[in-house]
Amino acid sequence: MSTVFIALQANEETRPIIDAIELDNPKAVVHRQPAMVKIDAPDELVIRKQTIEEQLGRAFDLQELQINLITLSGNVDEDDETLTLRWNS
Amino acid sequence: MDMKVDKKKLNLKDKYKLLTRDLGWEPSYHSKDEIYPYVKYEGLKVHDWDKWEDPFRLTMDAYWKYQAEKERKFYAIIDAHTQNNGHLNITDARYLTALKIFLQAISPGEYAAHRGFARVGREFAGVGTQVACQMQAIDEIRHAQTQIHAMSNYNRYYNGFHAFADARDRIWYTSVARSFFDDAMAAGPFEFMIAIGFSFEYVLTNLLFVPFMSGAAYNGDMATVTFGFSAQSDEARHMTLGLECIKFMLEQDPDNLPIVQEWIDKWFWRGFRVLGLVSTMMDYMLPKRVMSWREAWEIYGVENGGALFRDLARYGIRPPKGWDDAEKAIDHMSHQLMLGLYQWSFGTAFHSWIPSDEDMDWLSAKYPATFDKHYRPRWNHIKKLAAAGTPYKNFGLAKLCQCCQLPIVFTEPDDPTMLCNRETTYKGEKYHFCSDGCRDVFEREPEKYIQAWLPMPALFQEQQGDIGAWMAWVSLGDGVDNGDYAGSADQRNFQQWRGLATSNQ
Numbered sequence: 188m189s190t191v192f193i194a195l196q197a198n199e200e201t202r203p204i205i206d207a208i209e210l211d212n213p214k215a216v217v218h219r220q221p222a223m224v225k226i227d228a229p230d231e232l233v234i235r236k237q238t239i240e241e242q243l244g245r246a247f248d249l250q251e252l253q254i255n256l257i258t259l260s261g262n263v264d265e266d267d268e269t270l271t272l273r274w275n276s
Numbered sequence: 277m278d279m280k281v282d283k284k285k286l287n288l289k290d291k292y293k294l295l296t297r298d299l300g301w302e303p304s305y306h307s308k309d310e311i312y313p314y315v316k317y318e319g320l321k322v323h324d325w326d327k328w329e330d331p332f333r334l335t336m337d338a339y340w341k342y343q344a345e346k347e348r349k350f351y352a353i354i355d356a357h358t359q360n361n362g363h364l365n366i367t368d369a370r371y372l373t374a375l376k377i378f379l380q381a382i383s384p385g386e387y388a389a390h391r392g393f394a395r396v397g398r399e400f401a402g403v404g405t406q407v408a409c410q411m412q413a414i415d416e417i418r419h420a421q422t423q424i425h426a427m428s429n430y431n432r433y434y435n436g437f438h439a440f441a442d443a444r445d446r447i448w449y450t451s452v453a454r455s456f457f458d459d460a461m462a463a464g465p466f467e468f469m470i471a472i473g474f475s476f477e478y479v480l481t482n483l484l485f486v487p488f489m490s491g492a493a494y495n496g497d498m499a500t501v502t503f504g505f506s507a508q509s510d511e512a513r514h515m516t517l518g519l520e521c522i523k524f525m526l527e528q529d530p531d532n533l534p535i536v537q538e539w540i541d542k543w544f545w546r547g548f549r550v551l552g553l554v555s556t557m558m559d560y561m562l563p564k565r566v567m568s569w570r571e572a573w574e575i576y577g578v579e580n581g582g583a584l585f586r587d588l589a590r591y592g593i594r595p596p597k598g599w600d601d602a603e604k605a606i607d608h609m610s611h612q613l614m615l616g617l618y619q620w621s622f623g624t625a626f627h628s629w630i631p632s633d634e635d636m637d638w639l640s641a642k643y644p645a646t647f648d649k650h651y652r653p654r655w656n657h658i659k660k661l662a663a664a665g666t667p668y669k670n671f672g673l674a675k676l677c678q679c680c681q682l683p684i685v686f687t688e689p690d691d692p693t694m695l696c697n698r699e700t701t702y703k704g705e706k707y708h709f710c711s712d713g714c715r716d717v718f719e720r721e722p723e724k725y726i727q728a729w730l731p732m733p734a735l736f737q738e739q740q741g742d743i744g745a746w747m748a749w750v751s752l753g754d755g756v757d758n759g760d761y762a763g764s765a766d767q768r769n770f771q772q773w774r775g776l777a778t779s780n781q
Contacts, residue, residue: 189582189583189586189587190579190580190583191583192580194486196505220487220490220566221490221491221493221494221566222489222490222493222501222505223486223489223490223493223505250288250332250334250338250342251342253332253334253342253346253509253512253513254342254345254346254349254509255509256509256512257485257486257505257508257509257512258481258482258485258486258508258509258511258512258515259512259515259516260482260515260580260583260584261583261587262331262519262523262587263331263332263516264331265288265331265332265333266287266288266289266333267287267288274583274586274587275587275590276586276587276589276590
C-alpha cells in the first residue's frame, strides 16, 4: 500500500473543501499543521465537485483548487466532476 | 427581447484539446529536426508527442485567472506585513538566518528554473508539453519575484539581505544550489525535466516549502508562508508535469529506461545534497520548530518517495542508487552542516549560534540515536571555548566537493566517526568528493564537472587569496552580516524595536 496525499492551506475557503474530501474518502486521515491541512489516504483519494458544492453552498470549479493547493502526491486524473489521486501499485 | 441564456461551456477535456493541441501546427518549410534540434540529442526515443497530456488540463486562460487570484492574496499579506510592522512579529531574529539562506540560495534557483523552462518549452516538440513548460516558466519567474519582494521588507531593518545576487554568485554555500541549476541548464531538455521536474519539484520542494513554510507560520512570518504556499501550489502542477514526463519517456520506448534511470540516480543525489542546507534550516534555524528534518524526511522522502518508486517499478525503474546512503545520512546531516556553518561563520552572510540547552534537548528527543552521542558533546565543547573567550573559529578554507560543492564535512554512511572523502584522478588532476554519490556523478561526465566554478579556487584566481578583498567582492560586512548571533546588530535591534512596539516607552 502507498499513501497519496493532498495538502491545502488552512483558511475559510478550504474548510468546506476539506469536509467534502473527508465525506468522500472514509479512509482519509486529516493532519492539521500550522497554516496547512494535509490529507493522507491509502492508494487513492477522490475529490468530487458535487460534494464540495454541497458543502460550500455555491457552484465550484474543481480547478479553483489550484488557489489553495499546497502540494499533492500520486498520479493526477482530473475531469469536470472529479479529481483523483492514485498510485498504481 | 433576448433572454439571457447561460452559454454552454466546453468541458475540460474539449477545452484543453482546443486550447493546446490546436495551437500546434505542422511545419511546411522546415523539417521538425531543424526546428527541434535537441530532442534527439540525449538518445531519448519519442514516437508520439500527442501521448503527453497535462493531467490538470490547465489552459492559459484558466491559468491567468487562478494565478491572478493567488497574486491578490499574496500582495494583501505583503501589504499587511508592511503596515503592521510584520518584521517584529517573528519569534526572534535568529529566524532570519533561514530566510537569508533562502534568498541567497533558493530564490536565484527559481529564476534559473524560469530560464530553463522557457528554453525546454521551445525545445520539446509536443504542444501539450510546450504549453505546460510555458506556464512553469512564468510560475518560476513569479516565484523569484515574490520571494525577493517578500524578503525585501526585512532588508530595510536587518543585515545580510542587501546583496543576495552577489552572494548567489560568489559565496561557497550558495554555489551548492547554483551548481545544481547550472548543471540542469547545461543538460539536454529531457535531463532538465528529470533534474527540475523530478528531483527539484518532487523530492526537494515538498521538503523545503511544506514543513519549512508551515514552520514560518509558527514563527510569525506570514509573508514567507504566503509566498511559500503560493509557490508550492504551482509546484503541485510542476510535480505532476515532472511525473508525467517521466512516465511519458518510459512509455514511449523501452530503450529510454536505462537513460531515465541514470538521470534519476544522478539527480536524486544532487537534490539530496542541496537539502543539506534545508536540514539545518529546519533543525537549527527556526526558533519555534514544527517538525524535525528527520520527521519531514519520513513523510516526504521515505513515504512519498517510496510510493513514487513503487509506482514507477512497473516500468522497470528502481529506487535511486543513493537511496540507502541518504537514509543513513538523515540523522547526521543537519548537525554536521550546522557545525560547519558555525565554524566558518566569517565567510557567510548570516549569523550562526551555539544551540541553547533547551534546543539541544529538543534535538536529542528528535535524534535519540545520534544527537547525545555525537553532537551534544561537540556543541558543549564549543560552548566551553566560547565561555573561555576563545571561540572555535576556523579561518581556513573548506575543501569543497567537486560535484555538489558542499564542504567535505559529512561522514561515512556506516561510520559517523569517520569523515567521508572520496578522490578520483582525471587527466592528471586530483578531484575531491563528499560521497560515493557525488563521485559517481563526476565519473559519469568528468568533462562537465572539471569546468565547475568553485568558490575557493576562484578566491585565489580573482582575489589572490585575500579574504578581506573577497569579502568586499561579495559585499559582505565582516561582523555585521555574519558572525555570532549573540551580540549582533540584528539581535540588538530586534529586541529594542520589539520592546518599543510592545510598550509605550
